[in-house]
Amino acid sequence: MNREALLRVNLQARYSNKPVLHDIRFELQRGEVLGLVGTSGAGKSTLVLSLLGLLPWRNGRVTGEVIFEGQNLLTLPEREMRKLRGRHVALIPQSPMTALNSAISLQRHFEEAWRAHDKSGRPALMNRLQVLLAEVQLPSDVPFLSRRPSQISVGQAQRILIALALLHRPTLIIADEPTSALDAVTQSQIIELLKGLNHRYGATLLYISHDLVSVLQLSDRIAVLDEGRIVESLPVAEFGQARHPAARSLISALVVPPDVLLSFRDDKEGKLPLAGLAKRQ
Amino acid sequence: MTFAHLARWLLTGLVLFAFVVLLVSRNSYSNQDRESPLAGASVLHPAGTDALGRDRLVRAAFALLLSTGGAVTASAVTTAAAAGVGTLAAFGPASVGWLAMLVCDVFLALPWLFLLMMVRSALPLTTSPANSAAITFLVLAALGWPACARAVYRGALGLRKAEWALQARAGGLRSGQTFRYALPNLLSLLLPQFLISIPAFVIAEANLGALGLGIGEPLPSWGGMLLELDNSALLVQTRWVYLPVALLILMLLLLEALVAEV
Numbered sequence: 001m002n003r004e005a006l007l008r009v010n011l012q013a014r015y016s017n018k019p020v021l022h023d024i025r026f027e028l029q030r031g032e033v034l035g036l037v038g039t040s041g042a043g044k045s046t047l048v049l050s051l052l053g054l055l056p057w058r059n060g061r062v063t064g065e066v067i068f069e070g071q072n073l074l075t076l077p078e079r080e081m082r083k084l085r086g087r088h089v090a091l092i093p094q095s096p097m098t099a100l101n102s103a104i105s106l107q108r109h110f111e112e113a114w115r116a117h118d119k120s121g122r123p124a125l126m127n128r129l130q131v132l133l134a135e136v137q138l139p140s141d142v143p144f145l146s147r148r149p150s151q152i153s154v155g156q157a158q159r160i161l162i163a164l165a166l167l168h169r170p171t172l173i174i175a176d177e178p179t180s181a182l183d184a185v186t187q188s189q190i191i192e193l194l195k196g197l198n199h200r201y202g203a204t205l206l207y208i209s210h211d212l213v214s215v216l217q218l219s220d221r222i223a224v225l226d227e228g229r230i231v232e233s234l235p236v237a238e239f240g241q242a243r244h245p246a247a248r249s250l251i252s253a254l255v256v257p258p259d260v261l262l263s264f265r266d267d268k269e270g271k272l273p274l275a276g277l278a279k280r281q
Numbered sequence: 282m283t284f285a286h287l288a289r290w291l292l293t294g295l296v297l298f299a300f301v302v303l304l305v306s307r308n309s310y311s312n313q314d315r316e317s318p319l320a321g322a323s324v325l326h327p328a329g330t331d332a333l334g335r336d337r338l339v340r341a342a343f344a345l346l347l348s349t350g351g352a353v354t355a356s357a358v359t360t361a362a363a364a365g366v367g368t369l370a371a372f373g374p375a376s377v378g379w380l381a382m383l384v385c386d387v388f389l390a391l392p393w394l395f396l397l398m399m400v401r402s403a404l405p406l407t408t409s410p411a412n413s414a415a416i417t418f419l420v421l422a423a424l425g426w427p428a429c430a431r432a433v434y435r436g437a438l439g440l441r442k443a444e445w446a447l448q449a450r451a452g453g454l455r456s457g458q459t460f461r462y463a464l465p466n467l468l469s470l471l472l473p474q475f476l477i478s479i480p481a482f483v484i485a486e487a488n489l490g491a492l493g494l495g496i497g498e499p500l501p502s503w504g505g506m507l508l509e510l511d512n513s514a515l516l517v518q519t520r521w522v523y524l525p526v527a528l529l530i531l532m533l534l535l536l537e538a539l540v541a542e543v
Binding site for chain 1: 444445447450452453454455458461462463465466468
């Protein structure tokens with residue numbers, strides 16, 4: 001593939017004197033879904049914060065480069081970086097209940113997120129919400145939107161967060177274990193939703209998880225993160241042949257081999273990893 | 282009906298009663314009945330008169346409204362200032378937070394009452410009674426915010442680390458937006474701070490008044506009325522002097538009960 005990658009990462013990160021990410025190198029093509037798996041403590045969340053330029057907020061430091069659409073995000077001034085966050089790069093977080101502000105309504109969440117990047121006011125937002133909330137299968141009526149986060153279910157909260165991430169139609173969506181707090185049924189619904197977004201709109205997705213089953217369901221390519229390093233990066237179909245011990249132990253923890261899981265993969269709209277791109281409207 | 286409900290009703294009743302007394306009574310707080318100084322209860326003066334022949338009930342009622350009104354206003358100013366300083370310190374750069382808290386610590390380390398007396402006594406003695414009342418409560422508000430700001434800072438620091446604050450930044454919210462976004466979460470912290478400050482300010486005003494540095498005569502205040510307790514001969518003569526004190530303590534206890542219920 002000779003096209004310029006959407007995202008090219010080569011970074012190291014540390015908290016005060018403790019290095020957490022030693023050598024993170026990967027590329028992400030437009031329209032691709034890259035699954036990043038790793039055990040707890042491998043540095044997944046640190047990586048997410050590094051990519052968004054938010055590690056200083058947690059007293060960490062990043063070196064190296066994160067090239068997104070040709071510009072290095074790590075050298076970008078905070079002013080420019082803010083404009084990028086939420087608009088071009090969006091985050092779907094791990095724990096839906098704590099990621100929403102419990103003191104304000106769902107509507108207010110959307111209003112603030114809208115105002116951060118768009119000056120067109122409330123009517124435009126309400127139009128966008130009609131489409132967006134239908135997309136994530138949530139009601140868009142006033143009584144629902146005036147609820148507080150504590151008055152909706154965890155699954156609904158995660159859909160709200162996905163809608164918030166999609167609000168400005170970002171080029172890249174980073175999903176940080178978006179299903180880990182959900183029950184099995186809701187989990188598979190959320191996976192379907194993300195898959196649909198990728199197929200319909202060609203959304204590029206960096207899907208980070210410790211759950212190899214969901215990664216196998218969703219990804220075009222899988223990278224394995226172990227002790228702050230990317231130790232393996234393979235197309236999903238070849239993941240069964242991974243050699244690194246960290247990848248092997250992830251595979252051996254599965255109930256059935258990855259090939260069996262892949263045969264159940266429900267790719268109705270596109271068999272090949274990048275087929276979604278061709279269907280992009 | 283819970284105790285807090287009862288307290289709320291009693292407090293409202295007390296304030297209404299003070300209003301009614303002021304409206305109904307033919308006496309004003311500064312009217313001197315030269316014929317009957319230090320009189321006992323009578324139809325004309327239901328709670329007797331003071332050494333200058335002024336009606337005690339009217340003065341107590343006016344002092345109640347003045348003290349409560351002043352303390353509520355001062356408390357609102359203090360809480361708002363503390364909310365601003367505490368939140369900005371928590372959400373701003375680390376150096377700003379450090380500096381703001383240093384200022385708070387210096388303020389807290391100062392001998393509070395002594396400073397209050399110094400500031401108040403530095404002001405001209407010829408100020409009008411109304412100005413003296415305004416200045417007293419302004420000084421109280423100006424000196425009262427640091428303890429509250431510290432509490433708000435701690436609370437806001439917790440909010441800054443909250444997952445949703447990070448998510449708000451990941452969504453590209455501006456600093457001002459994040460600040461507004463965080464404010465409703467601080468209400469549960471600010472409301473008790475506001476309520477706690479009210480009785481504290483009433484007491485502080487009474488202390489200042491008892492030292493002769495509070496609200497100027499002829500305006501009545503708790504402190505000014507307590508000054509009369511100096512005279513033990515007067516205490517023997519009329520026990521009505523106790524009335525404002527009893528009312529003051531009752532009101533404070535009610536407010537404390539309200540706070541505990543929040």
